[in-house]
Amino acid sequence: MKSCPACQRTYPNDAGFCPVEGTPLISASMVPIATHEDERVGTRLGGRYEIRRVVADGGMGRVYEGIDKQTDSRIAVKVLHDDVARDEVSLARFKREYEISANLPHDYIVSVTDFQRDEQANVWLLVMEYLDGEELRLALKREKGMAPARLVRMLSQVALGLDEAHARQFVHRDLKPDNIFLCGTREGDVVKLLDFGSVKDKNKDAKKLTVLGTTIGSPYYMAPEQAQGLDTLDARADVFALAAITYECITGYVPFDGNNGPSILLAILTKDPIPPTQRGAGGRHPIPPALDDVIEEALVKNPNIRTRTVGALADAVGHAYGLEGDHHAWARTPMPDLEQRAADATARVMRARSMPTRPHGIVAQSDPFASGGAGGGAAAGAAGMQDAFAASRESEMYDASAAGVPTGRPAWVIALAVGVAALFVGGGLALALVLGK
Numbered sequence: 001m002k003s004c005p006a007c008q009r010t011y012p013n014d015a016g017f018c019p020v021e022g023t024p025l026i027s028a029s030m031v032p033i034a035t036h037e038d039e040r041v042g043t044r045l046g047g048r049y050e051i052r053r054v055v056a057d058g059g060m061g062r063v064y065e066g067i068d069k070q071t072d073s074r075i076a077v078k079v080l081h082d083d084v085a086r087d088e089v090s091l092a093r094f095k096r097e098y099e100i101s102a103n104l105p106h107d108y109i110v111s112v113t114d115f116q117r118d119e120q121a122n123v124w125l126l127v128m129e130y131l132d133g134e135e136l137r138l139a140l141k142r143e144k145g146m147a148p149a150r151l152v153r154m155l156s157q158v159a160l161g162l163d164e165a166h167a168r169q170f171v172h173r174d175l176k177p178d179n180i181f182l183c184g185t186r187e188g189d190v191v192k193l194l195d196f197g198s199v200k201d202k203n204k205d206a207k208k209l210t211v212l213g214t215t216i217g218s219p220y221y222m223a224p225e226q227a228q229g230l231d232t233l234d235a236r237a238d239v240f241a242l243a244a245i246t247y248e249c250i251t252g253y254v255p256f257d258g259n260n261g262p263s264i265l266l267a268i269l270t271k272d273p274i275p276p277t278q279r280g281a282g283g284r285h286p287i288p289p290a291l292d293d294v295i296e297e298a299l300v301k302n303p304n305i306r307t308r309t310v311g312a313l314a315d316a317v318g319h320a321y322g323l324e325g326d327h328h329a330w331a332r333t334p335m336p337d338l339e340q341r342a343a344d345a346t347a348r349v350m351r352a353r354s355m356p357t358r359p360h361g362i363v364a365q366s367d368p369f370a371s372g373g374a375g376g377g378a379a380a381g382a383a384g385m386q387d388a389f390a391a392s393r394e395s396e397m398y399d400a401s402a403a404g405v406p407t408g409r410p411a412w413v414i415a416l417a418v419g420v421a422a423l424f425v426g427g428g429l430a431l432a433l434v435l436g437k
Contacts, residue, residue: 001067001074003028008053010067010074010130028052028067040064040079045118045125049077060084060094065130068113074130075113085124094126097197100170101128108161108331110181110192131192133184136245137177146249147285149338150189152318154182155246156327157191159314162242165196166235166309173226173233174198175241176218177248188335200233219264220254221245224301227265235310236303242310243298246317247273250287251280255299273299288349290320322349 002011002025004018011018015025033042033052041064044050048070055063061080068075084090094115101112114127136154140146146154158180165172172179174195182189223240225233247255255273258264273279275292294316298307307313314327322345323330323338330338 001028001072002026003031003052005031008034008065010052010065012074038062040121043121044069045077045079045121045123046114046116046127049075049125049127051077060090061126068127076128076130078126078128080124080126091124093197094124096199096201097195098126100165100196100199100201104165104168104170104196106161106164108157108191108193109165109196110194112196131181131183133182133189135178136180136182136249139182140177140248140252144252145280145283145285147339148321148342149335151246151249152314152321152323152330152342153188153333153335153338154180154191154249155242155314155317156331157189158193158242159310159327160331161191161193162235162238162310165199166238169202170196171200171202171233171235172196172198172238172241173200174218175238175245176221177245178218180245188338202234219258219261219268220256222265222268223303224269225303227268234303236306236308239298239307239310239313240303242313243295243307246313247276247279247295247299250276250285250291250295252283253279255295269301272296286346286350288320288322290349291317294320320349321345 002013002015003009004011004021004023004025006021006023007018008031009018009020010028011025017024036042036054038054040051041053042051045066048068050067050069051064052067053065055065055076057063058078061078061084064077064079066075066077067073080090080094098112098115101109105111110131111129112126113129115125117124162172172193174197179194181192181194183192184190219227221241221244223233223237226237226240244255247253256264256267256271258267273295276295277287277289277292280287294307294313297305298313298316300306307316311327314330318325318327318330321342323341
């Protein structure tokens with residue numbers, strides 16, 4: 001490995017200059033590690049992971065850049081905070097993230113290589129490949145949207161990664177812009193899906209880390225069945241979340257908004273989003289009318305009539321922009337080529353509203369939120385009120401910073417909103433307001 005003597009960043013042996021500092025790189029072993037107030041910098045954890053610099057602090061741990069001296073590779077090491085390490089459920093989630101990611105080797109899923117306790121340092125650490133780039137969240141904050149070709153390429157790569165997980169009965173359950181990492185290359189972004197610690201394992205003998213009725217996820221991107229904590233949740237919840245992310249990339253706004261967590265969940269359960277062509281009117285990029293139908297189907301509240309797979313969603317978005325082919329090809333098509341093809345199709349796709357994307361003669365499906373339905377209706381709403389957010393103690397599970405909700409907000413407030421919303425949707429019952437201090 002090579003290192004930059006100015007900023008301590010590490011690079012592969014074939015790199016010549018640091019893109020950040022512009023300085024020539026030299027062998028990492030020849031670059032003394034700068035002193036730092038963090039006593040871990042300059043040490044070796046787990047007997048093999050040399051810590052070079054601090055990268056970021058999160059709710060669950062501190063992230064470092066380092067070198068795996070055994071493989072001579074660049075790595076990221078997350079050292080768990082002491083309070084997290086003392087929590088058995090949190091530890092189990094990190095262990096599961098390691099185990100699932102290790103079983104999902106894929107070009108578009110971050111590689112997690114180790115999870116262990118360093119007895120000498122008395123810390124737990126999660127080790128993964130080091131990624132250069134930025135989270136989708138940062139790109140959206142800066143650009144207030146995403147160009148069509150870049151969006152299609154990103155969705156196509158996300159779909160390929162998620163389809164692999166779904167085929168093995170893993171539901172990500174916490175898709176959001178923070179967990180989609182964009183690694184810049186000469187041909188365009190290469191996506192890496194992050195954080196499989198919230199996964200719902202649908203395999204028969206899977207160990208459950210949450211109880212029935214528990215809600216896991218981030219409010220802005222949560223499917224209705226997920227907001228209610230229904231055990232019937234499956235891969236279609238990830239379709240809903242990816243559609244919500246797509247909506248935000250197209251319009252610059254989330255599809256379901258609110259002043260706090262409960263109001264966001266209430267909107268998800270009871271309201272329909274403003275069509276993208278209306279919400280994003282006047283934006284930097286033209287929005288084809290066909291996207292209104294694509295997003296409507298992908299964000300429908302009944303999962304039985306929702307877009308079936310993330311791959312189908314990526315295909316529908318690409319076709320709405322006038323592209324030929326499918327997500328398997330678009331994921332690997334260089335950005336200049338996709339941009340030209342999307343530009344050539346702009347006039348055609350903007351002329352008139354397309355026919356609805358749903359197939360003709362669709363067979364009616366039962367609504368899981370209908371009154372009297374299995375697991376739905378008023379009964380589900382009442383059950384959901386019991387402990388709808390019992391597991392939201394983990395700040396990375398409940399995206400409080402994104403929702404603008406203090407992390408100390410009582411769980412009963414959120415549970416109340418979910419339960420009341422379920423009563424509205426499920427049975428059309430009279431609303432009873434419960435007030436408390």
